[in-house]
Amino acid sequence: MMAALRASECGANVVLLEKNKIPGIKLSITGKDRCNITNAEPDILKFVANFGKNGKFLLSALHRFGIKDTIDFFHENRLKTKVERGGRIFPEGDKAKDVQELFLRLIKRNEITLLTSCMIQNISQRQDTIEKIILDNAEIKAKNYLISTGGLSYPQTGSTGEGYNWAKQMGHTIVKPEPALTPILVRERWIKEIEGLSLKNVRISIYQNNKKQDDRFGEALFTGLGMSGPIILDMSKSIGRLLARGQTDLFIDFKPALDFNILDKRILRDLEKYKNKSIKNILPEMLPKKLIPVILQLAKIGPGKKGHSITKDERKRLRLFLKQFPLTIRGLLGFNKAIITAGGISLKEIDPRTMRSRIIKNLYFAGEIIDLDGPTGGYNLQVCWSTGYLAGENAAKN
Ligand SMILES: Cc1cc2nc3c(=O)[nH]c(=O)nc-3n(C[C@H](O)[C@H](O)[C@H](O)COP(=O)(O)OP(=O)(O)OC[C@H]3O[C@@H](n4cnc5c(N)ncnc54)[C@H](O)[C@@H]3O)c2cc1C
Incomplete structure (x- = not known):
C-alpha cells in the first residue's frame, strides 16, 4: 500500500x-x-x-x-x-x-x-x-x-x-x-494453571548443556502451552537453532534486580515481619498472585505453613525458584502463530x-x-x- x-x-x-x-x-x-x-x-x-x-x-x-x-x-x-x-x-x-x-x-x-x-x-x-x-x-x-x-x-x-x-x-x-518471532511450547503441563499471566521486568536465560546461550530482560507472558511476549519472541530464532541441536532449557529470574544474598535477606525480613501469616499470604508482596501456588508446589512448601516455621532449606528452595524458575522447551509454534x-x-x-x-x-x-x-x-x-x-x-x- x-x-x-x-x-x-x-x-x-x-x-x-x-x-x-x-x-x-x-x-x-x-x-x-x-x-x-x-x-x-x-x-x-x-x-x-x-x-x-x-x-x-x-x-x-x-x-x-x-x-x-x-x-x-x-x-x-x-x-x-x-x-x-x-x-x-x-x-x-x-x-x-x-x-x-x-x-x-x-x-x-x-x-x-x-x-x-x-x-x-x-x-x-x-x-x-x-x-x-x-x-x-x-x-x-x-x-x-x-x-x-x-x-x-x-x-x-x-x-x-x-x-x-x-x-x-x-x-x-x-x-x-x-x-520467526514465535511463541514457545514447554513440556511442563502445569503451565496451563498460569495461562495469561504477564511478567514485567524479568530476566529470561536460555541454556543448553549447562551453558548460557541467550539472555534478555523485559516482558513475557505465559500461554496455555508455553510462553510468549516480547523477550520470548525476540529469542525464538536462537531457541529454534538450539532446539535443532538438543535439549534447551529456560530459566526465569523474577527478581533480576536482587542478587541471591539480597533476595535471601528480603525473604528473611518478610518471614520475620509476617511470622504468623501463611506463606501463601506473605508472598504477594514479592510475586504475582497466580504464580504463588506454582512456586510453593515446586519448592515443596505447604501453602498454609506460617512464616516462623519455614525452614532454612525451604527458604533456599524458594529463593532458587524465584531466581531460576526452570522450564523445558519442547518446540516453537509454527507459521500460524509466527509474527x-x-x-x-x-x-x-x-x-x-x-x-x-x-x-x-x-x-x-x-x-x-x-x-x-x-x-x-x-x-x-x-x-x-x-x-x-x-x-x-x-x-x-x-
Ligand atoms: C499478529 C501480528 C502482529 C504484528 N505486530 C507488529 C507490530 O506491532 N509492529 C511491527 O513492526 N510488525 C508487526 N508484525 C509484522 C508485520 O505485520 C508484517 O511484517 C507486515 O504486515 C508485512 O507487510 P507486507 O505488506 O510485506 O505483508 P502483509 O502485511 O502480509 O501483506 C501482504 C498482502 O498481500 C496480499 N497477497 C498475498 N498473496 C497474494 C496473491 N496471491 N494475490 C494478491 N494478493 C496477495 C495479502 O492478502 C496481503 O494483503 C505483526 C505481525 C503479526 C502476524
Missing part, C-alpha cells in the same frame, strides 16, 4: 491487486490490535544492527524514507502517535484499524485502482522482462511491477507465499522461509538503492517478502514503510 501510494504520488497510474476482500488485514491486527508503527531508535546504524548481517541492506531505504519520515507521514495524515517503552511508537488512539483505514482512504484519494478478491493465474515473462499479469478474467500490462505479498506467517491474513513462487519461477533465489517470516527473496538479487530486481528489469520488491527479519518493537513495519516507499518511487520513475 505504501509503494502504491508513493508511485501514484510520483505520477504513475497504479493498479493494486489484492486477493482478500480488503487490503491490510494483517496490519489491522498488529501490535495486539494497537499497531506498533515503528521504533524511535535515533541511530540508523543501531536500527539496522537489529536485523543482523542483512541489516545494512536497509540503509538506502532508511535514508530515503526513515523513522522521522514515517512519523511525519502519519501526522500529516491526521494520525497522531505516541512513544512507549523501548521506543515503540503507536497510534495515539491505540487502534491498528486506524492505520489500515488511513491507507484505504489514501488509496481512494489518490485514485489508485484497487482490485480486490483478485486471483492471479500467471505472470508472463519474456527474457528479463515481465510482459503481463494474467488474472481469472483479465490481463494487466504495466511498465513496472511490484511484488509485496508478505511472508508465510498468519496465513489467514492472506500471506500464503504465492509471491515466493512467482519470484522463483522468474529466476529468483528464495532463502528458506522460516517462522514474521525469516528468509525470503535473496538480498543479493535486489538493488538496495531502488528495490529493483537484479534479474527481472521491470520488477520491484517491498516488505516482508524480502529476506529481512527484525525483532519486536516496530522494526518490521518500518521495513515495509521504507522499502515500499523506495520501491514505489523508483517503479514510477524508471
Whole structure:
C-alpha cells in the first residue's frame, strides 16, 4: 500500500491487486490490535544492527524514507502517535484499524485502482522482462511491477507465499522461509494453571548443556502451552537453532534486580515481619498472585505453613525458584502463530538503492517478502514503510 501510494504520488497510474476482500488485514491486527508503527531508535546504524548481517541492506531505504519520515507521514495524515517503552511508537488512539483505514482512504484519494478478491493465474515473462499479469478474467500490462505479498506467517491474513513462487519461477533465489518471532511450547503441563499471566521486568536465560546461550530482560507472558511476549519472541530464532541441536532449557529470574544474598535477606525480613501469616499470604508482596501456588508446589512448601516455621532449606528452595524458575522447551509454534517470516527473496538479487530486481528489469520488491527479519518493537513495519516507499518511487520513475 505504501509503494502504491508513493508511485501514484510520483505520477504513475497504479493498479493494486489484492486477493482478500480488503487490503491490510494483517496490519489491522498488529501490535495486539494497537499497531506498533515503528521504533524511535535515533541511530540508523543501531536500527539496522537489529536485523543482523542483512541489516545494512536497509540503509538506502532508511535514508530515503526513515523513522522521522514515517512519523511525519502519519501526522500529516491526521494520525497522531505516541512513544512507549523501548521506543515503540503507536497510534495515539491505540487502534491498528486506524492505520489500515488511513491507507484505504489514501488509496481512494489518490485514485489508485484497487482490485480486490483478485486471483492471479500467471505472470508472463519474456527474457528479463515481465510482459503481463494474467488474472481469472483479465490481463494487466504495466511498465513496472511490484511484488509485496508478505511472508508465510498468519496465513489467514492472506500471506500464503504465492509471491515466493512467482519470484522463483522468474529466476529468483528464495532463502528458506522460516517462522520467526514465535511463541514457545514447554513440556511442563502445569503451565496451563498460569495461562495469561504477564511478567514485567524479568530476566529470561536460555541454556543448553549447562551453558548460557541467550539472555534478555523485559516482558513475557505465559500461554496455555508455553510462553510468549516480547523477550520470548525476540529469542525464538536462537531457541529454534538450539532446539535443532538438543535439549534447551529456560530459566526465569523474577527478581533480576536482587542478587541471591539480597533476595535471601528480603525473604528473611518478610518471614520475620509476617511470622504468623501463611506463606501463601506473605508472598504477594514479592510475586504475582497466580504464580504463588506454582512456586510453593515446586519448592515443596505447604501453602498454609506460617512464616516462623519455614525452614532454612525451604527458604533456599524458594529463593532458587524465584531466581531460576526452570522450564523445558519442547518446540516453537509454527507459521500460524509466527509474527514474521525469516528468509525470503535473496538480498543479493535486489538493488538496495531502488528495490529493483537484479534479474527481472521491470520488477520491484517491498516488505516482508524480502529476506529481512527484525525483532519486536516496530522494526518490521518500518521495513515495509521504507522499502515500499523506495520501491514505489523508483517503479514510477524508471
Ligand atoms: C499478529 C501480528 C502482529 C504484528 N505486530 C507488529 C507490530 O506491532 N509492529 C511491527 O513492526 N510488525 C508487526 N508484525 C509484522 C508485520 O505485520 C508484517 O511484517 C507486515 O504486515 C508485512 O507487510 P507486507 O505488506 O510485506 O505483508 P502483509 O502485511 O502480509 O501483506 C501482504 C498482502 O498481500 C496480499 N497477497 C498475498 N498473496 C497474494 C496473491 N496471491 N494475490 C494478491 N494478493 C496477495 C495479502 O492478502 C496481503 O494483503 C505483526 C505481525 C503479526 C502476524
